[in-house]
Amino acid sequence: MRILVFGTSGQVATELQDLADVMAVGRDVADLGKPETCRAAIVERQPDVVINAAAYTAVDKAEEEEDLANLVNGEAPGVMAQTCAELGIPFVHISTDYVFDGSGVAAWRPDDDVGPLGVYGRSKLLGEKKIAEAGGTWAVLRTSWVFSPHGANFVKTMLRLGKERDKLTIVADQIGGPTPARKIAEACLQMAKSLKEKSNLGGIYHFSGAPDVSWADFAREIFAQAGLEVEVEDIPTSAFPTAAKRPANSRMDCSATEAAFGINRPDWREELPRILG
Numbered sequence: 001m002r003i004l005v006f007g008t009s010g011q012v013a014t015e016l017q018d019l020a021d022v023m024a025v026g027r028d029v030a031d032l033g034k035p036e037t038c039r040a041a042i043v044e045r046q047p048d049v050v051i052n053a054a055a056y057t058a059v060d061k062a063e064e065e066e067d068l069a070n071l072v073n074g075e076a077p078g079v080m081a082q083t084c085a086e087l088g089i090p091f092v093h094i095s096t097d098y099v100f101d102g103s104g105v106a107a108w109r110p111d112d113d114v115g116p117l118g119v120y121g122r123s124k125l126l127g128e129k130k131i132a133e134a135g136g137t138w139a140v141l142r143t144s145w146v147f148s149p150h151g152a153n154f155v156k157t158m159l160r161l162g163k164e165r166d167k168l169t170i171v172a173d174q175i176g177g178p179t180p181a182r183k184i185a186e187a188c189l190q191m192a193k194s195l196k197e198k199s200n201l202g203g204i205y206h207f208s209g210a211p212d213v214s215w216a217d218f219a220r221e222i223f224a225q226a227g228l229e230v231e232v233e234d235i236p237t238s239a240f241p242t243a244a245k246r247p248a249n250s251r252m253d254c255s256a257t258e259a260a261f262g263i264n265r266p267d268w269r270e271e272l273p274r275i276l277g
Contacts, residue, residue, distance in 0.1 A: 003192065004047035006030055006038065006080065007054035011148040012094060015185035016053060023047065032056075032076035033068060039083045049192040050084050052077055052093045053185075055124075059098070060243035062119040073123035078130025085136025090195035090202075092188050097144040097176065097208070099125045102247020105175075107212075109253045110142070110204040118244040128204065137199040139191050141184070141257075144208045144250045145218075147268075148181035149275045156275065158219050162228040172216035172234035176250030177208030180271035187263050194261050201260050206252040209268030225272050 007013030008026035017024050023045055030041040032054055042050060056062060056072035077093050084091040098121035099114045116122045131138050147153040155178075161168055187207050194201055213221075216234045223230045237246065257263050 001049060001193065001196065002045075002047045004042060004045050004050045006032070006041070006050070006052045009151070010053055010055070011146055011151050011153065011181035012184050012188070013053040014150045015148060015182045016051065016188065019182070019185055020189055032072040035071065035076040035079040038076050038080050042080065042083045042087070042089070047089060049090045049092065049196055050080060051188050051192055052080055052091070053188070055094065056120070059118070059120045062123065063243045066119045066123070069119055069123040070126055074126030074130060077127040078134060081131040081134035081136065081138055084138070085134045088136070090192060090199070091131070091136065091138040092192050092195070093127065093131055093138065093140050094184065094188065095128055095140050095142040096121065096124050097142060097247060097250040097252060099128065099142065100247055102249045104249055105251070107251040107253040108206065110206055110256055117247060120244060137195050137202050139195055139202050140204045141187060141191065142204065142206050142252065143179050143184055144176045144252060145178040146181050146184065147178055147275070150181070154215070154218065155222055155272065158222045159226060159276070162223050162226065162230045166229065167231040167233065168219065169233045169235045169239070170216040170219045171237050171240050172214045173236050174246055174248050174250065175212055175214055177210055177212050177252060177265070178218055178268040179207065179209040180266060180268060182271065182274070183209070183266040187257070187261070190261055190263055205257040205260065206254045207257050207263065208252040208254060208265065210265040212251050221269060222272060226276050
């Protein structure tokens with residue numbers, strides 16, 4: 001199966017290239033800020049399936065670059081989906097828990113009402129809407145709190161700070177499921193294969209690691225496994241202001257993903273050793 005992946009250096013894109021023989025295209029070939037280049041990349045390569053692992057992910061900076069975020073996260077995936085629909089190619093796209101407002105304590109289901117709190121979430125939601133409007137065979141995989149040995153992420157930041165300090169203050173009132181990028185990549189590949197065989201499986205799905213924890217408890221587990229003696233002090237989100245508001249509740253109901261594709265929530269604690277070395 002010929003798999004075209006948008007993205008080359010991101011966390012999930014890197015894992016996809018490690019897991020499978022894919023055609024990965026970067027910004028030099030397909031600049032998502034120029035959506036028409038995405039159409040050309042698909043048409044020229046004639047893949048069997050397309051996975052979009054590229055995105056604008058600078059959550060705070062997006063508050064100042066809404067037009068660019070909408071192009072990359074909204075318009076470009078729409079063009080990809082439209083092109084795939086025209087060519088009869090299944091399309092898999094990665095989205096985010098940021099499409100929700102983070103209220104309550106219940107795990108978010110794929111059909112729950114959305115309500116993004118900032119530009120990043122709105123841009124990702126725009127992408128979802130554009131993909132659905134394109135028709136064809138598609139699946140959107142919403143995920144959260146991504147980490148891996150690659151790029152910038154919470155685990156790598158904690159490891160760096162944990163070697164420099166003996167005490168850290170970490171937000172404790174945001175709850176979610178840390179998700180290994182490698183498991184997201186595996187899920188995307190499984191979904192792409194399944195969609196090729198059964199187009200009726202398309203739709204919006206959720207995928208996150210288990211168990212759900214706070215950022216503070218996530219940090220504690222990282223330090224414990226790394227053998228770093230760091231005291232973690234719980235603080236509220238209000239004590240750590242950011243340009244973009246974060247959802248307090250990022251719990252995700254992943255039961256539909258398991259039912260449709262046989263993909264279970266991974267235990268993120270078991271994936272930490274890959275990063276700790």
